[in-house]
Amino acid sequence: MRHQSLAGTALLFLSLLQTGCGSSGGTSSATVTTPAQQTPSQPQTPQLSIKVPTAANSWVEGNSKETESIIQTNGIRNWRRSSDTIVTYLRLGKTGELELALNAKVLSGTSALEVSLGGVSKKVELSNTALQQVYVGKFSVSKPGYQKIVLRGISASAEVFADINDIFIGGSAVGSDSYFIKDEFYWGRRGPSVHLNYPSPTNAAVEYFYSELTVPAGQDVIGSYYMANGFGQGYFGIQVNSASERRVLFSVWSPYETDDPSKIPPEDRVQLLRKGPEVQTGEFGNEGSGGQSYLVYPWRADNTYKFLLKAKPGDNNSTDYSAWFYAPEQASWRLIASFRRPKTQTWLTHHHAFLENFIPEAGQFSREAQYGNGWIRTAAGEWLPLQQASFSYDDTAKRQSRWDYQGGVKNGRFYLKNGGFFDDFTTYGSKFSREATAAPVLDLTQLP
Incomplete structure (x- = not known):
């Protein structure tokens, strides 16, 4: 559900060629x-x-x-x-x-x-x-x-x-x-993707989704995507692309189901309405297709970042989605992008978060993300806390190829963890709750 780059390719590396020699170790030898x-x-x-x-x-x-x-x-x-x-x-x-x-x-x-x-x-x-x-x-x-x-x-x-x-x-x-791992080597080596699913506390129309995300020190592993604000038609979060590059990523799927964006008919293409300064935009494929935007930004482990997502259905059988990112280093909100999704009439649905690794060679490492202070705002202007979550995982875990998946509550925040071959796994469907915290103080009219 995330993409490493516009081409969706993994990092390529060259090995050093040297003759092997060394000494043995261990407690016994035969x-x-x-x-x-x-x-x-x-x-x-x-x-x-x-x-x-x-x-x-x-x-x-x-x-x-x-x-x-x-x-x-x-x-x-x-x-x-x-x-x-x-x-x-x-x-x-x-x-x-x-x-x-x-x-x-x-x-x-x-x-x-x-x-x-x-x-x-x-x-x-x-x-x-x-x-x-x-x-x-x-x-x-x-x-x-x-x-x-x-x-x-x-x-x-x-x-x-x-x-x-x-x-x-x-x-x-x-x-x-x-x-x-017996089959599906690529997905098995990446490791299981893990999810937090937030049940909506209201039946009213939801216009905004706010959350805060912290990656603990040492858990910012290359190949990781920490998705903060997931919704029925896309996702919004941060990732580690290489030792020198990190991104804020916001994508919206096309209503036309294909892994090849070139096959999307013109009337089904996600349209870019606007984007923030320094934001790159384009299309993505391989795991569904649609419109993608990303900001290269050096976010840091142990810092808490804020994410705000808006959905507004139009009267032309389309819905507009906008995403803003708040970095404490800059003390300001930044627009990532606004997209228009055709053949869609909806407010925000299916609020969720997830954590995944997108580089198979990094499947040997653990990574963790903490999700705190999640809220939704109805179209009528009422802020409601997301205090409940349920845990799920992807097909790699369902096939029992990997068992290194975990979720729960830590330090008053929900958290997700995967990779690295740890033993304490979390049962599918486990439910968690956290204490409500203060609602976000935002002047929505002043967002860029």
Whole structure:
């Protein structure tokens, strides 16, 4: 429901090419021979049957740039540096024994890898040049929830450590309550989108929607969109596009349903009425289509920003939507844009907020947003607080591909959290309430 740029493309990165070398670590160590190295007198290692694709469930730890280079659509590739640690996540519903094997190969010679879980490390040597299941060993799972499998490169004869397509799992800790991303790799790697849905406290026509949004320190992760004012026909919030760029984003969907804006008939196109200084406008696609506007603005974590949205149905079977943004650094309201949506006669409906990540390589990081002091104003001029909210999530969570989703009340504000593979998830449909605060003091006639 949000777009990273007008073209909707993700950031592209280049990896540094260096020969991998390093040293191992961990609390225990065991050298494992591959099946190709075994003699007839050695016992056969077990063949595990449950396959965890590395393409969907692995990241270069803490590094989105290297993740895009190394984690490819067919698995781990181009892994050259010992400083690039690979992490793979899966969720287990019970404790017990977890057995691991790598579906891997080397390009030539021999590679040594370290595989760790729960503070225990095992060393495995690879010399097979065709993909095969290479047994690593058994690990103890002491608590259910997300498990973090860590791969480190120790040494390699070739330029890369290994190609690893999958991690195979088995053992008493694995069962029907074991979860990982099996399909929809792109959406699964992005992680679950989470939502707060505000029931309207009135049946009267709603003209304005006001809210305040705070991103806590350290939670302003690249690839995050913190949507403050959602409504039935669009959304309004802030996002982190890169290390050097942040935006205020306001979009309105066309009534014509398509992911390709070029296919929208002229009579169904969202029309720009006006925009604020320095605001960029255009069209968006890929997740519905319509009119988009954004202001490049260096908003900061821990600062509270204000959002005001207006809807006004016209008498020509259209509705005008306007969005204003208040930055404490400038102590003034700024117009983002006003759009006219054709074939629409409505006041503001479906008041909501959401939080999402739009860069798959950043799905390994947690992000949080706090939503405070939400209000609506009726067309008759009455301000009413939004004190209730219910929690929901998207199809990624419904498919049980990811379980790192959360919402609730914190410090008198509603909050949302996702990504990073934490264990304490919130049940779909959970309801929250907060204390009412002071109504916004606004001179609506003086808005730019």
